[in-house]
Amino acid sequence: xxxxxxxxxxxxxxxxxxxxxxxxxxxxxxxxxxxxxxxxxxxxxxxxxxxxxxxxxxxxxxxxxxxxxxxxxxxxxxxxxxxxxxxxxxxxxxxxxxxxxxxxxxxxxxxxxxxxxxxxxxxxxxxxxxxxxxxxxxxxxxxxxxxxxxxxxxxxxxxxxxxxxxxxxxxxxxxxxxxxxxxxxxxxxxxxxxxxxxxxxxxxxxxxxxxxxxxxxxxxxxxxxxxxxxxxxxxxxxxxxxxxxxxxxxxxxxxxxxxxxxxxxxxxxxxxxxxxxxxxxxxxxxxxxxxxxxxxxx
Amino acid sequence: xxxxxxxxxxxxxxxxxxxxxxxxxxxxxxxxxxxxxxxxxxxxxxxxxxxxxxxxxxxxxxxxxxxxxxxxxxxxxxxxxxxxxxxxxxxxxxxxxxxxxxxxxxxxxxxxxxxxxxxxxxxxxxxxxxxxxxxxxxxxxxxxxxxxxxxxxxxxxxxxxxxxxxxxxxxxxxxxxxxxxxxxxxxxxxxxxxxxxxxxxxxxxxxxxxxxxxxxxxxxxxxxxxxxxxxxxxxxxxxxxxxxxxxxxxxxxxxxxxxxxxxxxxxxxxxxxxxxxxxxxxxxxxxxxxxxxxxxxxxxxxxxxxxxxxxxxxxxxxxxxxxxxxxxxxxxxxxxxxxx
Numbered sequence: 227x228x229x230x231x232x233x234x235x236x237x238x239x240x241x242x243x244x245x246x247x248x249x250x251x252x253x254x255x256x257x258x259x260x261x262x263x264x265x266x267x268x269x270x271x272x273x274x275x276x277x278x279x280x281x282x283x284x285x286x287x288x289x290x291x292x293x294x295x296x297x298x299x300x301x302x303x304x305x306x307x308x309x310x311x312x313x314x315x316x317x318x319x320x321x322x323x324x325x326x327x328x329x330x331x332x333x334x335x336x337x338x339x340x341x342x343x344x345x346x347x348x349x350x351x352x353x354x355x356x357x358x359x360x361x362x363x364x365x366x367x368x369x370x371x372x373x374x375x376x377x378x379x380x381x382x383x384x385x386x387x388x389x390x391x392x393x394x395x396x397x398x399x400x401x402x403x404x405x406x407x408x409x410x411x412x413x414x415x416x417x418x419x420x421x422x423x424x425x426x427x428x429x430x431x432x433x434x435x436x437x438x439x440x441x442x443x444x445x446x447x448x449x450x451x452x453x454x455x456x457x458x459x460x461x462x463x464x465x466x467x468x469x470x471x472x473x474x475x476x477x478x479x480x481x482x483x484x485x486x487x488x489x490x491x492x493x494x495x496x497x498x499x500x501x502x503x504x505x506x507x508x509x510x511x512x513x514x515x516x517x518x519x520x521x522x523x524x
Numbered sequence: 525x526x527x528x529x530x531x532x533x534x535x536x537x538x539x540x541x542x543x544x545x546x547x548x549x550x551x552x553x554x555x556x557x558x559x560x561x562x563x564x565x566x567x568x569x570x571x572x573x574x575x576x577x578x579x580x581x582x583x584x585x586x587x588x589x590x591x592x593x594x595x596x597x598x599x600x601x602x603x604x605x606x607x608x609x610x611x612x613x614x615x616x617x618x619x620x621x622x623x624x625x626x627x628x629x630x631x632x633x634x635x636x637x638x639x640x641x642x643x644x645x646x647x648x649x650x651x652x653x654x655x656x657x658x659x660x661x662x663x664x665x666x667x668x669x670x671x672x673x674x675x676x677x678x679x680x681x682x683x684x685x686x687x688x689x690x691x692x693x694x695x696x697x698x699x700x701x702x703x704x705x706x707x708x709x710x711x712x713x714x715x716x717x718x719x720x721x722x723x724x725x726x727x728x729x730x731x732x733x734x735x736x737x738x739x740x741x742x743x744x745x746x747x748x749x750x751x752x753x754x755x756x757x758x759x760x761x762x763x764x765x766x767x768x769x770x771x772x773x774x775x776x777x778x779x780x781x782x783x784x785x786x787x788x789x790x791x792x793x794x795x796x797x798x799x800x801x802x803x804x805x806x807x808x809x810x811x812x813x814x815x816x817x818x819x820x821x822x823x824x825x826x827x828x829x830x831x832x833x834x835x836x837x838x839x840x841x842x843x844x845x846x847x848x849x850x851x852x853x854x855x856x857x858x859x860x861x862x863x864x
Contacts, residue, residue, distance in 0.1 A: 258647040265644040273632050342628035349594060350645035351617040 262352045263360040270331060270364025274371075280330070284372050288323040291441065292316060292379060306485070307478030312383040314485045317468040318440030320395070321402060324373035325460060328403040329431055331365035332410025336423050348520070358411055358517050365407030366400055373399040391474040398470060402463040405505050408512035409459065415519025438464045443486050456491060459508040462501040465489045469498055545570045545697045545729035546591060550600035553586050560586040562752035563600065568731060568745075570696070573723060575743035576733040577832070583752040584733035585625075588701050591731070592622055605696040618646060621690030621698040621728070625705060627682055631675035635666060635685050638674060639692055646693035660688035663725065664718045680711030684718055691722055698722075700732040704739060716742055737832040746832070748839055755839045764830040767838040770807035772814050775799035775824040785819040799824075 274280065296312035296319075303311040338344035347357055374396055380387050413426060435441070437451070438460035447455065455461050469487045488495045496504075546568040553561040561583040568574040576584045589595035591604050593613035602609045605619035629638050636657060643653045661667045664684040674682060683703065690698050703719070704712040720742070723730055732743070740746050741760055748756040748763075756763060776782040779800055786793045791814065792803045804810035807827035815822050 255647065261644045261647075261650075265641055269630070269633065269637075269641060272637065273630075276632055338630075341631065342624065342626050343630045345624060345626075346628040346630075346642070347645065349592065349617060349622060350642075351614040351647070352645055 259353055259356040262350075262356040263363065266347075266357055266360025267364040267367065270361065270368055273334070274331070274368040281372070281375075284323060284327050284330070285375065287326065288319045288376060289379070291322065292319045292383065295441070296383065307481035309475070309477060309481035309485065310384075313385055313475070314443075315441060316380065316383050316385050317471040318438075318464060320373050320376045320399070321438070321440050321460075321464045321467050322435055323376050324369045324399045324403050325406050325435060326431065327372040328365050328369035328406035329410040329427070331368050332361065332407045333414045333417075333423060333427070335361070335411060335414035336417050336420060339418070340420050354517055354520050358408070358513065358520060361411055362404055362407045362513065362516075365410065366403035369403035369407065370396060370399040373403070385471060386475055388474050391470060394470045395467070398463070398467045401502065401505055401509075402460075402467065405459060405463060405509040405512065408509050408516050411516035412512050412519055415516055434458055434460050437461070439468070439489070440464050444489065445486055456489075459505065461489060462496075462504040462508070465496075466498045466501045543570065544568065544603070545572065546574075546602070546604050546731060548591075548600070548602045551587070551590060551597055551602050552599045553583075553590060553595060554598040559752050561590070564749070564752075564754050566747055566754060566757060568697075568729060570729055571723070571727050572745065573719075573730040573743045574732070575740045575746045576731075576749055577735070577737070577740040577746050577836070578733075578749035579735055582749045584735075584749055585701060586752075587749070588699055588731070588733055591616075592620060592699055593617055618693070619696045621693070621695035623683075623686045623690045623698070623700045623703060625702045627686065629674045629682055629686060629689075631677075631682075632673065634671050634673055635661070635677075636670045638685065639689055642689045642692050648693050656692055656694070660691045663691065663722050664688040678711075680707050680714065683707065683711075684715060687715065687718055687722075691726060691728065694726070695728060697729040697731055700730065702734055703732055704734075704736070712739070737836070740832055748836060750840050756835070760832060763835045764832065767830045767834045769803050770805065770810070770827070770829045771801050771803055772807055772810050773799060773801045773824075773826045773828070774814065774818065774822050776818055776820045776822050778820045781820050782818045782822075786814065786817055789813075789817040791817070 292312065292315065296315055299315070300311045303314075335344060338347070348354075377387060377392065377395065413430065417423060417426060437444075437455045437458050439455065440460070444452070444455050444461065465487060472482075472485075472487055489501060490496070544567045546566075548564060548566050550563045550565060551561060552559060552563050564583075564587065576587065578584050586595065590597050591602055591609060593609050593616050597610065604616045607615040607619065609616050630641070633641070639657045639660065640653065643656065648656055657670075658667065661670055664687055666681065666685055666688065669677070669681065674685065677685065687698075687700070687703070690700075700719070704715050707715070716739075719730060722728060730743075732739075734740055743760065745757065745759050746763060747754045756766075758766070773796065774782070775798055779795065783793055783795065783800055786800070786802060794801050794803070802810070802814055804814070807829050811825060811827050815825060
């Protein structure tokens with residue numbers, strides 16, 4: 227595949243010396259594909275930075291949940307061993323902001339389709355894997371940044387941040403964001419119309435968030451609801467996140483019992499490693515589905 | 525790979541394939557029973573401006589999609605820039621520029637960022653990117669708007685930026701699908717200045733589709749396509765000549781006398797319902813001498829040169845769809861022209 231035919235001496239003369247003909251290259255060049263991933267990633271970041279309303283609106287909803295729901299429910303739930311509902315819900319709310327940003331970023335593919343830019347990407351002589359990788363990396367970066375901004379709220383609700391915890395949280399945010407961005411790209415690749423976008427956001431994202439353990443513990447739910455929560459990939463992303471946050475606090479045994487963080491599957495309590503492995507599996511599956519969704523020819 | 529392609533060319537009996545920008549044999553695209561494109565043959569030389577002219581739904585876009593590897597041919601063969609569209613899709617794409625009917629820019633990015641993105645997608649070597657971006661922006665006279673968001677651009681500017689972007693990776697062929705649809709006449713003229721400049725300065729082959737007659741006039745050769753088949757293919761002048769010569773129609777106070785004097789002066793003249801029609805080589809220069817040679821007072825003069833409208837009507841027996849106005853007089857003119 228190295229000696230490819232080129233258009234021979236019949237090529238018309240070119241006026242501009244800078245306009246050298248493109249080099250004859252094999253169909254896929256790894257370094258070119260890496261450049262593409264980087265460029266798609268960069269575009270996500272440029273767009274994120276440029277739309278300040280998105281940054282602000284991406285913060286408002288989690289803040290609302292943290293403080294409004296946090297204070298509202300605190301009265302009901304009360305304080306156990308010096309630990310209250312706001313502290314319980316904090317990691318869930320951070321996860322929520324990561325998930326929403328990641329999904330929103332991925333679903334911008336629907337916008338790209340509507341405004342034609344998707345076509346510019348899809349007709350380019352590059353691998354769709356690179357496009358999905360770039361999109362995933364971009365969405366994940368943006369989401370992790372958004373989640374990291376949420377860390378400044380920690381002291382306000384009495385969550386203690388240690389350097390280790392900050393590193394752990396950012397790492398977990400990235401993993402969660404990757405999984406949710408690939409999921410979002412997969413969903414977006416199936417959405418043809420803008421109108422469907424809102425419906426998907428409402429019908430998919432909100433139930434996924436509510437049934438992930440982000441806002442309330444998943445134990446003691448009725449059986450059918452428990453099944454749904456265990457099918458929800460977010461469940462396995464939120465649990466280690468909360469476990470990491472709780473591990474950095476001085477939680478009394480009473481508080482630990484009151485606010486459980488473990489996920490059980492078939493009566494078996496999953497370790498953090500298993501939960502993370504499940505998230506990785508989901509991410510890989512969604513990535514393949516996203517790639518296939520975008521690979522369908524027009 | 526090289527030998528494969530060469531032998532493939534030999535088998536199909538096509539000589540000098542690589543010297544042609546586009547080479548198409550029996551290209552067909554079926555959607556179920558419907559043949560959107562029905563076994564067309566044509567070729568486009570390098571550096572040529574070639575137009576596909578036809579009404580909406582004639583098969584123009586389907587053809588362009590197959591040539592750009594966005595749709596698979598049902599049968600037939602096409603090579604673009606020397607690469608087979610069925611087996612070397614990526615190579616074809618790398619060597620062509622594409623400007624779609626609908627806008628495909630990211631309007632939240634600046635013009636420069638859109639071009640940067642494109643340069644990476646098409647593997648423009650890193651050290652050449654900057655020079656290429658400056659160059660193509662210069663070609664469409666948008667250098668001073670490089671740092672502006674595309675959302676601040678007018679429709680015409682966005683279209684010119686898309687043309688610049690299509691040229692960024694130095695394609696051999698630039699495909700323009702209805703390049704000026706929906707734009708005002710002034711902007712259309714501006715865009716055609718751009719297209720001709722980049723053809724002149726970059727030596728690129730231009731392949732366009734249009735349903736505007738006046739736009740097809742810019743092409744060196746036109747393929748008229750209707751119901752998925754090419755029904756005429758030649759230069760605009762030859763096509764126009766094929767439907768008749770220029771005419772000068774006059775109405776005088778005494779047509780009998782005028783007819784006699786004009787025939788004496790050596791003109792080919794015919795009586796028509798309302799007056800006389802002289803068949804001339806060039807209507808513009810013939811009007812004066814004819815009026816002078818009439819010998820009687822002339823009431824009206826109408827000079828006509830066959831247009832692509834006449835050509836289209838001649839070959840299809842009807843007007844191009846969604847054409848504006850003047851249906852009846854045009855038919856009459858075409859009938860007159862065909863009689864000659």
